[in-house]
Amino acid sequence: DNFTYQHSIFAHVVCNKRGQIYVEQDFAMLDDVGRAAGTTAVLLSDRDRRGPMDLDYGRQTPETVSHAIISGMAFDGSTPVPVIAQAPGYLPSPWGESEAAFERLVLDDQLYANMIAGRVIAVANGEIEEIGVPMAGNWLSALDIVPQNWVQLNVQAADTKRGILLEGYYHLRRITSEIKVKGGSCLVDLALVPEEFGPDGVPGPYPADWPWDTFPLPPLPEIPPWAFPRWDTLMVRNHWDNGVLQHTPWQATVVNDPSSILPALDGEEVTNLLADSLVGGPVQFVTDGIIIYFHQDDVGYGYRIYRHDIATGASDYLTFPDDGGNAVFMSLTCID
Structure with missing residues (x-):
């Protein structure tokens, strides 16, 4: 009751x-x-x-x-x-x-x-x-x-x-x-x-509006200090997907290129090459009218290279062994 x-x-x-x-x-x-x-x-x-x-x-x-x-x-x-x-x-x-x-x-x-x-x-x-x-x-x-x-x-x-x-x-x-x-x-x-x-x-006077005009927002949490990388710093994810490496400054050298189809890379080209890699897509760069794609094959023992000529439209594939997953197509060297 x-x-x-x-x-x-x-x-x-x-x-x-x-x-x-x-x-x-x-x-x-x-x-x-x-x-x-x-x-x-x-x-x-x-x-x-x-x-x-x-x-x-x-x-x-x-x-x-x-x-x-x-x-x-x-x-x-x-x-x-x-x-x-x-x-x-x-x-x-x-x-x-x-x-x-x-x-x-x-x-x-x-x-x-x-x-x-x-x-x-x-x-x-x-x-x-x-x-x-x-x-x-x-x-x-x-x-x-x-x-x-x-x-x-x-x-x-x-x-x-x-x-x-x-x-x-x-x-x-x-x-x-x-x-x-x-x-x-x-x-x-x-x-x-x-x-x-x-x-x-x-x-009775039923309230038609809220008793306050605005809803105060809570204070934002304190942002911990964080050092932004310099513009000439390269953030690179290696091909084992186990971390991100920071190199500043840097230079690139192409290895495992027996056919010499890849030209020497400068800093801008390496940046383009690694941009898609950081978002999980195929690695790509453009040089002298040639688009080069890098991605690991389905088996996992080598990398396939897809080369496409923008002018002629010709394309072909090449495969480079990576010696059991230890070789890379580029080596990055830190320079002071």
Whole structure:
């Protein structure tokens, strides 16, 4: 039962005499039409009770809640609309020390939210929270709390110890019984909750925008110092794919070129040659109108060279053994 109210659901988890569990909407939160649709189970007078009534928690004369806020969404099946209401008005009551807030509700519209806000503050500040009525006779088979029923009281002030007039409709919240087998008696007690009324609330100022204009970005992490390479520094990945070598400054010499088809390379040509290698593509360079591609063959024991003449369109392949993967087509020598 506490779970529903902790999650802003105005309902009670109840059990009837047959042990069946139900979730019933709180009578106090129904509108006038919903309350009028409730069934009046019985009209009780002074002769129907076997003893004085027990006003549970006494009479709450000072108000305890000064302000009530209701918020949620009204959804018509296509467009959600934010709704907020507050009671007794835009300002809190001068009496009461606390504020009642119920959020994340599914509401019909703004008028319904205003009604709920008024109901909340009326129930919270009700003068009598619960009335215990000891019944005269066996009423156990005549009454049940599911479905919810109204009990109408007509007890005059002269019939109560405190001179309190008890009349009107009360919600039947609980039934307890004491069965004495030896004595052959069944004593039944009712717990009644008075019907509370209060003026509806007013629409609240639902925020249309964020409470701040900008979203501050978190500070950037400190960047560790890093030395940028000089423009004349060559970053080379070797053909074993096990690291990147930095040579500065450098010169290149072509080796394993028995046919002398590769000319001497200068720095610019070697840079072009190794550019594609750094991104995992075939190694390439252009010199004297000839495009040369380097890539390792599928077997892995040699490199294939694809030579393409731009002018004539002629192309051919040559294969150079690499002596078991240790030879390279170029040697880079650091020079000071």
